[in-house]
Amino acid sequence: MNVITKKTDPKSVTESAASRTYSAPALDKGLDILELLAEVETTLSQREIAKRLGRSVGEIYRMLARLVDRKYISLVNENYHLTTKLFELAHxxxxxxxxxxxxxxxxxxxxxxxxxxxxxxxxxxxxxxxxxxxxxxxxxxxxxxxxxxxxxxxxxxxxxxxxxxxxxxxxxxxxxxxxxxxxxxxxxxxxxxxxxxxxxxxxxxxxxxxxxxxxxxxxxxxxxxxxxxxxxxxxxxxxxxxxxxxxxxxxxxxxxxxxxxxxxxx
Missing domain, CATH: 3.30.450.40 (GAF domain)
Structure with a gap:
């Protein structure tokens, strides 16, 4: 039995890899939260953050906790706000x-x-x-x-x-x-x-x-x-x-x- 092997154009493989979109839902949620808090001039509650992002409270609960643990955001009186960590990292x-x-x-x-x-x-x-x-x-x-x-x-x-x-x-x-x-x-x-x-x-x-x-x-x-x-x-x-x-x-x-x-x- 003859097996016919199709040659693959290396260029097409490279272009395919370059155009592939990767999904990272958890990362997206974290970045959405940081960008939202950077845009507002006041603190936001967990419920307000969820509403503005079009997500449920359950979807963002763990992400908020991790961002607080890593000191990117701070929780004061049930409201969240950005810390200076992103500013410090940039500098x-x-x-x-x-x-x-x-x-x-x-x-x-x-x-x-x-x-x-x-x-x-x-x-x-x-x-x-x-x-x-x-x-x-x-x-x-x-x-x-x-x-x-x-x-x-x-x-x-x-x-x-x-x-x-x-x-x-x-x-x-x-x-x-x-x-x-x-x-x-x-x-x-x-x-x-x-x-x-x-x-x-x-x-x-x-x-x-x-x-x-x-x-x-x-x-x-x-x-x-x-x-x-x-x-x-x-x-x-x-x-x-x-x-x-x-x-x-x-x-x-x-x-x-x-x-x-x-x-x-x-």
Whole structure:
């Protein structure tokens, strides 16, 4: 009896494996709980969590207990909330940690020199996240909180994180930003980003806060890509005779960003 063996194309096997979807219901439940608690501004009871996730209380009971045991969430007065563990894990990541260590003294000096607050943002899934900030030295001005999620296309710092990327990365980030905030779609965005890249930084009036001006520079890696954006939201103090001008901000911030880039190997 002759046995006919069919040849298998290695390429088709690879493509099949790459397109296979794996199911991990328990992991999905845990991630759903963490993402839900990250989105709400208040604590939630077990019943409220189950209702919002479209699951039964019995489905999530053990998962909640394990997340409490592993200290990802905390149970206080029958309500659950996120702990700081996820934040701590993110900052243990070597590139992020190195960036933060080098950035802190530079940002302190920058804020003192300008009399303005400053913050550092990185890209993440169609948005930017504030990973460090220094408040206004004299206590009066504009600042954002660490952990805040900011838009990309309509913000000065967001456009920095888009402009200083290779073409494929830039295209992907724009698509993710538009998917997150469709109202920010802009057919001229690529042209605008090209001009920012040629200029080396972005400096413009805020379209989100009236009367606020923002200046942002990229923090570059060794390949010339922006790994972060260092930004000063400039709020003019009309009661100070020796207040810094926007040109002063651009000059001082540019030097600080260049210094930080050099320190992280950019």
């Amino acid at each position: 243990r990541n070597p590139p992020t940690q190195r960036l933060l260590v080098e950035a802190r003294p530079i940002m302190q000096a920058l804020s003192t020199a300008l009399g303005q607050s400053c913050h550092l943002t990185v890209y993440g899934q169609g948005k930017q996240v504030v990973i460090a900030k220094v408040d206004v030295p004299n206590g009066m001005g504009f600042s954002v909180r660490v952990g805040a999620e900011l838009d990309l296309i309509v913000s000065v710092s967001g456009r920095i994180l888009l402009a200083f990327q290779d073409g494929a990365t830039q295209k992907l980030r724009i698509a993710e930003a538009v998917a997150r905030s469709p109202e920010h779609a802009n057919t001229l965005i690529v042209t605008l980003l090209d001009k920012i890249r040629e200029r080396g930084f972005e400096s413009a009036s805020s379209v989100q806060v009236r009367g606020l001006y923002a200046v942002s520079f990229p923090i570059m890696d060794s390949q010339g890509h922006a790994v972060a954006a260092l930004t000063v939201p400039y709020a003019e103090r009309i009661d100070l005779p020796d207040r810094k001008t926007i040109a002063d901000v651009e000059n001082t911030l540019g030097k600080a960003a260049k210094h930080l880039s050099a320190l992280i190997g950019g």
